[in-house]
Each structure stands twice: as C-alpha cells, then as structure tokens.
Amino acid sequence: MSAHSSNQIGPDRDAELQTVAATFGTPAYVYFTDVLAARLARLKAAFAGRFDISYAVKSNPNPALLGWMRDRLETLDISSGGELSLAQRAGWPPERISFTGPAKRESELRAAISAGIGELVLESLREARLANQIALAIGKVQPVLLRLGPDRVPKGFGDQMAGRPSPFGIDIEAAPEVIPETLSLPGLRVIGLHIYSGTQSLKADAICENWRGFITIFREICARYDLTPERLIFGAGLGIPYHPGDQELDLEAIAEVINPDLDALKTDPRFGETRLALELGRYLTGPAGVFLTQVLATKHSRGRDIALCDGGLNANLAATGNFGMVLRRNYILRRVGGDDAGSRPIGPVDIAGPLCTSIDRLGTGVELPRLDEGDLVVIQNCGAYGPSASPINFISHPWPNEVLVTETGMQDANWLGQQPER
Ligand SMILES: Cc1ncc(COP(=O)(O)O)c(C=O)c1O
Incomplete structure (x- = not known):
C-alpha cells in the first residue's frame, strides 16, 4: 500500500488528478485502489x-x-x-x-x-x-x-x-x-x-x-x-x-x-x-473514487460567479442531489491545485454542468479559489452510484471516463461502451 492510505482523496493527490485529466480527459471518475485497500483492511480489522x-x-x-x-x-x-x-x-x-x-x-x-x-x-x-x-x-x-x-x-x-x-x-x-x-x-x-x-x-x-x-x-x-x-x-x-x-x-x-x-x-x-x-x-x-470535471467557461451573472463544467448531472446525478436526496446539499468540492500559493482569492461560486436544465448544478455558493477556464474541479466521495446511476445519454454529451489508479500506475477502466448482456 502506498503512503496514501487515508480514507479520502485529498489535495495531496492533486498532481495525480492533473495527470489523469491530461492523459484520459474529463469528465472522469478516478478510483484509487490504495484507498479501497485501506477501507477493506479497516473493515476486516474492526470486526x-x-x-x-x-x-x-x-x-x-x-x-x-x-x-x-x-x-x-x-x-x-x-x-x-x-x-x-x-x-x-x-x-x-x-x-x-x-x-x-x-x-x-x-x-x-x-x-x-x-x-x-x-x-x-x-x-x-x-x-x-x-x-x-x-x-x-x-x-x-x-x-x-x-x-x-x-x-x-x-x-x-x-x-x-x-x-x-x-x-x-x-x-x-x-x-x-x-x-x-x-x-x-x-x-x-x-x-x-x-x-x-x-x-x-x-x-x-x-x-x-x-x-x-x-x-x-x-x-x-x-x-x-x-x-x-x-x-x-x-x-x-x-x-x-x-x-x-x-x-x-x-x-x-x-x-x-x-x-x-x-x-x-x-x-x-x-x-x-x-x-x-x-x-x-x-x-x-464511495470514498475511493472522485469525480473530475473541467471548467469550460465562467460567467458573472447578477452578482454570482458561475463556473460551467464539462460534466454535470448527465455524468454524476448523485452529486447534483438528484439521486434520492431530499434536500440538495453540496458535496465536498475543491479546485485541483488549491489557490496557487495564495494567488487566487477565495469566494463563493456556483458550479454548473453542461446541460440545459437548472437542476444541472454540482455546487451552490461553494467557497473556492477563483475558477478560470481550464481549471479542474474535483468532487470527493463519488466512487459509488456514479456513471451507472447517471443519465449518461441525456443531451448526448461524451460519457465520463473511468480510470483506475493502482500501485503500478493508471489504467483506462472505461467499460460503458461494452454493455453486458442483460
Ligand atoms: C439489497 C441491497 N444490498 C446492498 C446495497 C448497497 O448499499 P450501500 O451502497 O449503501 O452499502 C443496497 C442499496 O440499496 C441494497 O438494496
């Protein structure tokens, strides 16, 4: 197991997330097997x-x-x-x-x-x-x-x-x-x-x-x-x-x-x-996976900063609060790379996806370092009820990629195009 055996994918893994985005593209789900292993070991040890x-x-x-x-x-x-x-x-x-x-x-x-x-x-x-x-x-x-x-x-x-x-x-x-x-x-x-x-x-x-x-x-x-x-x-x-x-x-x-x-x-x-x-x-x-999306555009609308991302409700229904959540609450989100050593002011931003519907919202008033076009946003706890629980064909955007990060490297884990016999 690597040094990263914590229960979350924190900012210490941002460099890996940047590599994933550059190599495989976004939106992407990234699963870390060392976190899976740590959680499994914890379950086994507790009982x-x-x-x-x-x-x-x-x-x-x-x-x-x-x-x-x-x-x-x-x-x-x-x-x-x-x-x-x-x-x-x-x-x-x-x-x-x-x-x-x-x-x-x-x-x-x-x-x-x-x-x-x-x-x-x-x-x-x-x-x-x-x-x-x-x-x-x-x-x-x-x-x-x-x-x-x-x-x-x-x-x-x-x-x-x-x-x-x-x-x-x-x-x-x-x-x-x-x-x-x-x-x-x-x-x-x-x-x-x-x-x-x-x-x-x-x-x-x-x-x-x-x-x-x-x-x-x-x-x-x-x-x-x-x-x-x-x-x-x-x-x-x-x-x-x-x-x-x-x-x-x-x-x-x-x-x-x-x-x-x-x-x-x-x-x-x-x-x-x-x-x-x-x-x-x-x-x-759940905690072994994150959802990675890139800011395609930003907008200032009637007093609000809005970042528009390449994956939203279509790729990650749960994070928009539309998968069995009674009251919509933000997931835990951050800008990959943080505030660039203090060079980015922190303020509230709404995070929207690419769909033409107002329910396509990944975050409301999230306190983040200023987001610019091309920035990456990562959402934690997305390893469960992700792509297979999302309306991936809605509005025909690209399907999210899936990437497995193991001790030997990163591998393409896409499978949505090879649907099983039902
Ligand atoms: C029969 C059954 N088993 C397992 C699960 C998995 O639940 P969870 O992902 O919350 O652990 C569910 C979830 O609805 C379930 O209905």
Missing part, C-alpha cells in the same frame, strides 16, 4: 474476521474494480442478469456470487441458476416457486437465502427498505405464508437468511440497533423453522460523509458494541458453523 465482506455490485459495477476485488473479498452481490455478466467478465466464480433484487425476471433466474451461483436471495413466494421450477427443469438444487423485511428500522438511515410498506423482501409478518412452503420445495435448499433494511447511516447507534434487531430476527426465525443456517447476511447500511461537516463513521466504536453480540450468537450451537457477512457497497467504493 476481526467475524464478518465476510459481500460487495454490492449495484454501487459500482466497473469491471476493473470487480477484478481488483476478486481475490480480496469474499462474495459479490448482484442485482440483475447484467450484473451477473459483469461479475463473470471480471472473473468471479459463480459460487461466490449472490443474487438479490425485488423483481427478478424468469430469464435472469434461469441464467443465474444455470451459471451455478452460490446463493439466490429470494424476496417472495413467487420467486421461490419460479426458481424451484427452473432448478428442477435443469436438474439442480439451488442454494437460497430468504430476504426478510423487519417491521421496524431505527431512525438515522438515508433510505429505508423495510419498516413500512416495501417492495423488498418478505415482510417478517408474512413469514408463515412464505417460509414453510419454500422449505418444502425440492429444487431449493434454504441455507440462510438475509436482511437489508436501511442504507447511508452515519449514526453508529442506529447501525448497532439495526444489526441487533437482525440478530433477534435471525434467532427467532431459525428457531421457529428449525434452520441451522450456513450464511446470515447483515445489510450493513454503513454511510459515508458526502457533505461538508458530515462525520465519518467510527467503525471501531460500532465493532466494540456489536462484536460481543456476534460472539454470543456464535455460542448458540445452531449458529456455531454459520458464516456471517456484511453486505455493502458505498462504504468501500
């Missing part, structure tokens, strides 16, 4: 082997990243047939892949079961029946997990997938209608349970309370249906500090609270051999 790590491909399906992860973490969670192709393209063996998603198509189920994926995560009785038919037709017994939706989710999550009417998983109240029949299906083997009920939490208390709730449900359901699970999935919900003033999660504090509960669970003979996994995406990839 001291109690959890496997399962990476949610939806957060960033870039094949170069998936390839980097292949020998460094345990499993991948896909959510579509397209993600299955991407995982396979990156060399992931099917037995280390799980498949979650609320509305799986028959063709996707067939592809996943035929490929021999390790775990199909069932979210309904419809899916259980369909998967059973497919498995029987191809002469397999498919290992499955049941995704359960708790009836409450603690306050403190950016988005919640349970605790209210929800398309995701089997409501815990509906377990008696779903679990006994699923257990009786000969083409399926129930090997464990899965809960993912909330995402983007920066509150350690809420995360601990949520995971404790999972433990209670896992114990209760396994006792009720006499299950000895091989795997239990904890949908992590670990958030990242997107905005100025947000506090980074204290992972070690979470571990200190929850590790004894995990140990207690493992002393129960029913769970002695069970492997526990944390399913997460943004915690790993």
Whole structure:
C-alpha cells in the first residue's frame, strides 16, 4: 500500500488528478485502489474476521474494480442478469456470487441458476416457486437465502427498505405464508437468511440497533423453522460523509458494541458453523473514487460567479442531489491545485454542468479559489452510484471516463461502451 492510505482523496493527490485529466480527459471518475485497500483492511480489522465482506455490485459495477476485488473479498452481490455478466467478465466464480433484487425476471433466474451461483436471495413466494421450477427443469438444487423485511428500522438511515410498506423482501409478518412452503420445495435448499433494511447511516447507534434487531430476527426465525443456517447476511447500511461537516463513521466504536453480540450468537450451537457477512457497497467504493470535471467557461451573472463544467448531472446525478436526496446539499468540492500559493482569492461560486436544465448544478455558493477556464474541479466521495446511476445519454454529451489508479500506475477502466448482456 502506498503512503496514501487515508480514507479520502485529498489535495495531496492533486498532481495525480492533473495527470489523469491530461492523459484520459474529463469528465472522469478516478478510483484509487490504495484507498479501497485501506477501507477493506479497516473493515476486516474492526470486526476481526467475524464478518465476510459481500460487495454490492449495484454501487459500482466497473469491471476493473470487480477484478481488483476478486481475490480480496469474499462474495459479490448482484442485482440483475447484467450484473451477473459483469461479475463473470471480471472473473468471479459463480459460487461466490449472490443474487438479490425485488423483481427478478424468469430469464435472469434461469441464467443465474444455470451459471451455478452460490446463493439466490429470494424476496417472495413467487420467486421461490419460479426458481424451484427452473432448478428442477435443469436438474439442480439451488442454494437460497430468504430476504426478510423487519417491521421496524431505527431512525438515522438515508433510505429505508423495510419498516413500512416495501417492495423488498418478505415482510417478517408474512413469514408463515412464505417460509414453510419454500422449505418444502425440492429444487431449493434454504441455507440462510438475509436482511437489508436501511442504507447511508452515519449514526453508529442506529447501525448497532439495526444489526441487533437482525440478530433477534435471525434467532427467532431459525428457531421457529428449525434452520441451522450456513450464511446470515447483515445489510450493513454503513454511510459515508458526502457533505461538508458530515462525520465519518467510527467503525471501531460500532465493532466494540456489536462484536460481543456476534460472539454470543456464535455460542448458540445452531449458529456455531454459520458464516456471517456484511453486505455493502458505498462504504468501500464511495470514498475511493472522485469525480473530475473541467471548467469550460465562467460567467458573472447578477452578482454570482458561475463556473460551467464539462460534466454535470448527465455524468454524476448523485452529486447534483438528484439521486434520492431530499434536500440538495453540496458535496465536498475543491479546485485541483488549491489557490496557487495564495494567488487566487477565495469566494463563493456556483458550479454548473453542461446541460440545459437548472437542476444541472454540482455546487451552490461553494467557497473556492477563483475558477478560470481550464481549471479542474474535483468532487470527493463519488466512487459509488456514479456513471451507472447517471443519465449518461441525456443531451448526448461524451460519457465520463473511468480510470483506475493502482500501485503500478493508471489504467483506462472505461467499460460503458461494452454493455453486458442483460
Ligand atoms: C439489497 C441491497 N444490498 C446492498 C446495497 C448497497 O448499499 P450501500 O451502497 O449503501 O452499502 C443496497 C442499496 O440499496 C441494497 O438494496
């Protein structure tokens, strides 16, 4: 690992960002594997082997990243047939892949079961029946997990997938209608349970309370249906500090609270051999990636300085606040190169993208050194829900580049032009 093993891509990396812009062009997403490695190591160390790590491909399906992860973490969670192709393209063996998603198509189920994926995560009785038919037709017994939706989710999550009417998983109240029949299906083997009920939490208390709730449900359901699970999935919900003033999660504090509960669970003979996994995406990839855009033009309009950049909402929907954010807040932005040793006055600037819509705004009133045409602006915490979660075809601007920075150099990680089979 290089000297840059921090959790953020700070100004100490501006020279590398300048090289990326000169070599690959902008707009660009730049992913730093040393930051990924540091975050993975921190996760592993905090829970001291109690959890496997399962990476949610939806957060960033870039094949170069998936390839980097292949020998460094345990499993991948896909959510579509397209993600299955991407995982396979990156060399992931099917037995280390799980498949979650609320509305799986028959063709996707067939592809996943035929490929021999390790775990199909069932979210309904419809899916259980369909998967059973497919498995029987191809002469397999498919290992499955049941995704359960708790009836409450603690306050403190950016988005919640349970605790209210929800398309995701089997409501815990509906377990008696779903679990006994699923257990009786000969083409399926129930090997464990899965809960993912909330995402983007920066509150350690809420995360601990949520995971404790999972433990209670896992114990209760396994006792009720006499299950000895091989795997239990904890949908992590670990958030990242997107905005100025947000506090980074204290992972070690979470571990200190929850590790004894995990140990207690493992002393129960029913769970002695069970492997526990944390399913997460943004915690790993978010801070390891930045979005780099170049100022194409500047404007002074009715008292405001505005910088117009070559990538905006089309390339980075999330940073414009249009990807599930209730109140638009600036991400953490800076001018690459800072204030040029004090030669640039600092003042508020609005950062706009190239689109003909007023929602194409990457920053409002951001205090930055004066921006000129040709300057580079970098946005932190953009390694998750980036290009694949953005309307990259809107107004037909160039797609953002993707670049992977490893200890051996910088590599072109573009893949958007080679879309997977779906
Ligand atoms: C089932 C499931 N797993 C994993 C994730 C990844 O979440 P995050 O990127 O917040 O870690 C999500 C996010 O919505 C999800 O719904």
